[in-house]
Amino acid sequence: MRVFEPLLSRNALTVCLLTTAVFVTAGFAPFFTPLALAADDPDQSVVVVEEEVVEEEVVVDADAAPRPVAVFTFSGWQELIDDLNFVGDVSDSPGLGSSIEGLMALSTGGQGLVGLRRDQPWGVTVSIVNNEPDILAFVPLKDLDRFFKALAGMIGPVPQDENGVYELEVPGQVLFAKQEGEWAFLAARPESLENLPEDPALLVASLTKKYDVAFAVNMQSVPDEFRMVALTQIRLGLEQGMTREKGESDEAFQARVEAASKQVAEIEKALTQIDQLTVGWSINREDRKAYVDVMATAVAGTEMAGEFADIAEGTTSFAGFESPDATVSTVCTGPIAASDREQLPGMLSSSREQLDTMFQSSDAFSDPQVKELTRKFVDKLFAALEKMMDTDKFDGGMAVFGKGPFTIIAGGAVSDSAAFETLVEDTLKDVNEEYPNYEGYRRNVAEYKDLRFHTINVPALPDPEMLETAQEVFGEKIDITIAIGEKRVFFGVGPDAIDRIKHVVDLSAEAGEVAIPPLRMRAKMAPLMGVLGSLARRAGKQMEGEIGKLGGALPGGRGSADEDGAEEFADNDGDQLGGDGPRGLDLGPLGPMPLPSKLPDLSQLFVDMKPGKDNVELTLMPISNGVRYSIVADEELLKLISAAASLATQAAMNAGPGAGPFGPGGGGLPQ
Structure with a gap:
């Protein structure tokens, strides 16, 4: 559930912040380790696409009450076959959909899906009746009797009672089916086939008009007792996992317990205040793209609805991260509510403890001096990040350049750049105290506009596998770069981080303030493959x-x-x-x-993959x-x-x- 917190909280912007923290710490922690090996060897040395705010909520069965708990649908057999044929064509497997048609024809003695209206949707609804799931499937078949006869060679005869209900035996259970107009319905209980909808396509119309395949959950249709049972199981699972880890400090353990409690509270809020969760997938064969939407809406007037309302489009001063040369780019911007700033110290403290525990328990960093340096660096980094967030707006981004080895840079606006100067100075002081002969740290190696650049060379890594991975990603020589300006800070790892930071700075200045969604990530997959x-x-x-x-x-x-x-x-x-x-x-x-x-x-x-046809983009947008x-x-x-x-x-x-x-x-x- 932790993975979905950005979706379910107004703190989505903190994803960018904490990702940057992990990125920076992951870059510095390996740097500390080689110092133990090198202590006596000083010679070891913008494309902008405007997005439209969608105000329409996906509504399932808007005319009926109560809504089903869940709905699954795909827009029609012909659309499915056409999509599969398209996927087959682009993946050198032509006729992927047609082969399924062939299998159906083979299974029915050459008759195929007789009586099927190929342009109508299929669907499954799940409701709760007498505290038990009630599942109803519908298929646009005109003549169910003829269809069963076509399948007689595989399933045998299917008896029908006086009410028109068919009894179909399948391995392990019995299913029931009934014809109603031009629709065939299927259920696990014959009672579910009473009072059938005249046109079930209306149940899923808001989904099928947008998506080829979609799934929606109406949380408010789940009985309270079901939600409480789920929450109890989650709470018990977390409590059972709250055992002290080897080498974990009292402070770290307490932080983890508090984080788990907050996690349970967030899950409880989600279970009670979310109105609908929707996942939709479609293929546009004309523009040769696939689309996936994941949406969450909250009950109007709830705390979560207010949190969602805080997620809004804004402007960024860092549009240069979306450089046409970038293999991967991310830009994140948006307001930071006063209540979020109040909660930030506790949230960062918990994240700091978890990150510190992760590095302290890592077998790759076994040297006590390295662990102590890493702990000090994590503490000071999060202190700087806390000051960075002491503002009413978050604005920053990240980019990956190259085709391997890569250069990764991240940066953003800060309210107090002096905190990062202190971070650099204190880190250098700590390193010099432990390893006075190390000369891989260089201050003020370059200046550009308001930025001052500092670099650190990682001379070696004690773990051969870690070294091999790092060199494959970043090159033979691993350099870390920090650039500090008046109101902005950049971090970089890779062979040409200084030049790439300058490149992003120039593009950002040229673009100026640019309207952008709260979060947008773009990637060219071919260079990463x-x-x-x-x-x-x-x-x-x-x-x-x-x-x-x-x-x-x-x-x-x-x-x-x-x-x-x-x-x-x-x-x-x-x-x-x-x-x-x-x-x-x-x-x-x-x-x-x-x-x-x-x-x-x-x-x-x-x-x-063919360059130019390998792009993927993820965008976070507000909806009603x-x-x-x-x-x-x-x-x-x-x-x-x-x-x-x-x-x-x-x-x-x-x-x-x-x-x-x-x-x-x-x-x-x-x-």
């Missing part, structure tokens, strides 16, 4: 090792818990962890969850009583759909035969 693919391969190998260790640690497991656990675990001879049958974790009635002996090569997801995250992806990104499907198939094959709830030993779906 090589490095991401390499990192994905490395991550895949690490995950295989962890799976092997898991196999050896579980009761009855055959795997080895050593560093080469994946290889020891990869015999795939059908032995299940803890017993006979398919290898996997026993999930009771759901059967074994497969533990694959070898993960698919994740780098296959990062296929070759809520917010909307929108993602727009160029056609090259659609290749990932086919790649992901191939990986899923490969993973299933690697898991071995019979794995899953419907394999031998599996129990099917829960009754």
Whole structure:
């Protein structure tokens, strides 16, 4: 749930702030470590698109009360087939949708989906009746009887009672169906087929007119007791996880407990004050782009509605981050309410403790001096960030340049740049006290306009794997840059950070104040593919090792818990962890969850992409009583759909035969 806090809180702007804090600390922490190795070796040395504020809320079943708890729909069979054919064409798998049509024809003796109105939506609604879920599906079939007869070769005859209700036996349960006008309805209980809507397309009209596929949850239709049960389970889960970690200080543990309490409070507020959550996906075949919207609206007059209202379009002085040369760019701007500024010290304190704990517990930073330097730096960085946020507006951004190695820069407006000068001076003082022979820190290496540049060279990293990753991303020589001006600060890591900061400063000055959404992120995926693919391969190998260790640690497991656990675990001879049958974790009635002996090569997801058709953009925009995250992806990104499907198939094959709830030993779906 923590992931969605930016969506559910007016503190969305703090995402930019805390991301910058992690970025800066992650850059400095490796710098401290090599000092222990180098202490005695001083020689080791703008594109702007105006957005329209959408005031329309997606309303499901506006004419009926109460609204269903959830609705899933896609806009029609023909639209689905056309979209799949388009995805197949751009991913070198032509006829992807047509192949599904062929399978349907094969299953029905050449008749296909007889009586189907191909331009009408399909849907599923979930309501709560007598404290139990009531699920109703609808399909635009003109003649259900004819359709069942076409499927008789597969499912056999389907009996119909005197009320026109069909009884359809499927593995593990019985479903009920009924024809009503030109619509076929399907339910798990015959009672659900009473009082059917005359035109169920109206239930989903507000979704299907915008999206090819959509899902909406009406939170206020969920009974209070259901929400309280969910909240109780979440609270219990968090409380059970509140055990002190090894080496965790009293202050850090208390901060984590307080953060968990605040998290529960935020979840409770979301469960009680959110009106609707909506996810919609569509493909525009004419402009060859895919669109995804994630929206949240609040009940009018609630605290959350007021928080959403604070998220508004504004202007930025840092439009230069959206340089045409940037591989990735982010700009974030907006007002900071007085109440947020009051809460900021506590929020930053909690985040500081969590970040400090993360670095202090890392095996990569085992030197006590390094840990102490990192702790001091984190404390001073967050003190500077607190002063940075002592204003009525947040304005800043981040950008990635290059095709590998990359240069990453971040920066923004500050109310007190002196705090960052103090950060630099104190850090230098701390380093000199511990490592007096280190000469990799250089002050005032350059000046540009009001900016003064300081650099730090990271001479080495003690962890070979960390060093390899850092050099792959940032190059052989890893430099950190800090630029401090009168009312602005920039940080950079990479081979040409100084020049890139100057570039962003010039573009920003040329653009002036630019109207912009509260948050906008853009990325060109092609330049990232090589490095991401390499990192994905490395991550895949690490995950295989962890799976092997898991196999050896579980009761009855055959795997080895050593560093080469994946290889020891990869015999795939059908032995299940803890017993006979398919290898996997026993999930009771759901059967074994497969533990694959070898993960698919994740780098296959990062296929070759054509420059110029590889763009993706994420935007946060206000809507009536809520917010909307929108993602727009160029056609090259659609290749990932086919790649992901191939990986899923490969993973299933690697898991071995019979794995899953419907394999031998599996129990099917829960009754």
